[in-house]
Amino acid sequence: MAGLAPEGSQFDAGKFDQKMNDLIAADGDEFWTSYDEVYDSFDAMGLAENLLRGIYAYGFEKPSAIQQRGIVPFCKGLDVIQQAQSGTGKTATFCSGVLQQLDYNVTQCQALVLAPTRELA
Numbered sequence: 001m002a003g004l005a006p007e008g009s010q011f012d013a014g015k016f017d018q019k020m021n022d023l024i025a026a027d028g029d030e031f032w033t034s035y036d037e038v039y040d041s042f043d044a045m046g047l048a049e050n051l052l053r054g055i056y057a058y059g060f061e062k063p064s065a066i067q068q069r070g071i072v073p074f075c076k077g078l079d080v081i082q083q084a085q086s087g088t089g090k091t092a093t094f095c096s097g098v099l100q101q102l103d104y105n106v107t108q109c110q111a112l113v114l115a116p117t118r119e120l121a
């Protein structure tokens with residue numbers, strides 16, 4: 001029937017869980033369920049000078065709780081899942097992480113942000 005995913009391509013939660021468990025077991029040293037480093041200033045995060053200037057130009061003087069914990073692992077290129085209440089600065093967290101990693105000499109697309117607009121509506 002039109003519109004249906006091909007046979008075998010549907011998401012299988014059981015297989016996904018099994019795959020995740022295998023990955024965690026195999027690479028346990030590289031998998032954290034929390035990240036303990038906290039940076040209580042933007043200066044301390046080692047951000048690029050132009051990015052830092054932009055952050056301060058926006059009037060952001062001190063990083064929020066999620067920013068204190070979330071920007072640096074993002075900048076290190078880690079795969080991260082972050083969760084915080086609405087309005088606590090998540091957008092600036094992942095934007096800072098993306099901007100820090102961009103190569104400004106490259107004109108091709110370097111980042112893609114997918115947002116669940118239904119939840120934001």
Ligand SMILES: Nc1ncnc2c1ncn2[C@@H]1O[C@H](COP(=O)(O)OP(=O)(O)OP(=O)(O)O)[C@@H](O)[C@H]1O
Pocket residue numbers: 059060061062063064067084085086087088089090091092093
């Ligand atoms: N460190 C900061 N200092 C001052 N203002 C900030 C800081 N970080 C974010 N803001 C401001 O706080 C407001 C909320 O931030 P933001 O939209 O990033 O939060 P969010 O967690 O992504 O929200 P939502 O869950 O609703 O998408 C924005 O107006 C943003 O400019």
